[in-house]
Amino acid sequence: MHSLHTNAGAIGALGVLRSISANLALEQNKVSSGYRVASAADNAAYWSIATTMRSDDKSLSSIQDALGLGAATVDVAYSGMSASIDVVSEIKAKLIAAREPGVDRLKINKEITALKEQIYSIVLSSTFSGSNWLHRIDASDDGDKQIVGGFTRSADGSVSVQTLSYGMSNPLGTNHLIDENYHNGILTNVEFARNLGTATEWVLLSGKNHAIHEDMILTSTTTDQDVEEMVSVIDAMQEKMIDAAASLGAMSKRIATQQDFVADLRGATARGIGRLVDADMNEASTRLKALQTQEQLAIQSLSIANATSDTMLQLFRN
Numbered sequence: 001m002h003s004l005h006t007n008a009g010a011i012g013a014l015g016v017l018r019s020i021s022a023n024l025a026l027e028q029n030k031v032s033s034g035y036r037v038a039s040a041a042d043n044a045a046y047w048s049i050a051t052t053m054r055s056d057d058k059s060l061s062s063i064q065d066a067l068g069l070g071a072a073t074v075d076v077a078y079s080g081m082s083a084s085i086d087v088v089s090e091i092k093a094k095l096i097a098a099r100e101p102g103v104d105r106l107k108i109n110k111e112i113t114a115l116k117e118q119i120y121s122i123v124l125s126s127t128f129s130g131s132n133w134l135h136r137i138d139a140s141d142d143g144d145k146q147i148v149g150g151f152t153r154s155a156d157g158s159v160s161v162q163t164l165s166y167g168m169s170n171p172l173g174t175n176h177l178i179d180e181n182y183h184n185g186i187l188t189n190v191e192f193a194r195n196l197g198t199a200t201e202w203v204l205l206s207g208k209n210h211a212i213h214e215d216m217i218l219t220s221t222t223t224d225q226d227v228e229e230m231v232s233v234i235d236a237m238q239e240k241m242i243d244a245a246a247s248l249g250a251m252s253k254r255i256a257t258q259q260d261f262v263a264d265l266r267g268a269t270a271r272g273i274g275r276l277v278d279a280d281m282n283e284a285s286t287r288l289k290a291l292q293t294q295e296q297l298a299i300q301s302l303s304i305a306n307a308t309s310d311t312m313l314q315l316f317r318n
Helices: 008-033 044-098 105-125 191-196 224-277 281-306 308-317
Strands: 145-153 159-166
Touching (some): 008 281, 044 145, 044 159, 044 224, 145 224, 191 224
């Protein structure tokens, strides 16, 4: 039955066209944005999870930056410690040479003095971003060094930051090489001589603000016993330096391992987010093409349905 007020065919065709147009808009949005869940309206649960994971990924990016800074700091400290060990080895060799009868110890002392100055230069230069792990100024430098190394989110949603720690303390003081105000640094530490029970409390260097101990200096009155004591003390110092360098090397390796893990974790996080919200572009493009065809057919159907009004006019002309 044809009606003047109600065109049922046109109404049905228009409803189909509206539905197709809505679906077409969704697919076009997927294709243009690359997301099947672009907002909370698309899927509130997945959008919420993905948003949290993106926030965590930004935190992991900051962790990577912190690890890079920490790695550079540790590498600088290790380089300084390694170079200082080499110089101390040379000083020990000079002292052993000074034990030989008839050797001009004053000339050897000039070489040792130059080597001491080189150690000072190495220690003061072992600074990265204002941090020097080899040079002790005061007690504020004694705390363990912390490097941000991880970020975790627990099942209840709480977050925490993990740190990697390098201990500055050792049984004989600190792992600094030079202490300017006390005798805690390895090369300025009188405890090595005390533990060995030497007649003189030798140190390789005295802090600039605490020069009260006997530096290893060769003079015309230096005895063979003095030289032997110096050699034994500097050997003990060198062993402690080697221990500290080994700890720095282990710290560097741990940081490198953590950097690799954080990079892998960020990749896994990105893949997890993609599985939740990324659009399947092959599927989306196929559906888009199908919907475009359906839209064209729906427009033709609506056109045919609207043509019934012309049919009614033909009835009245007859």
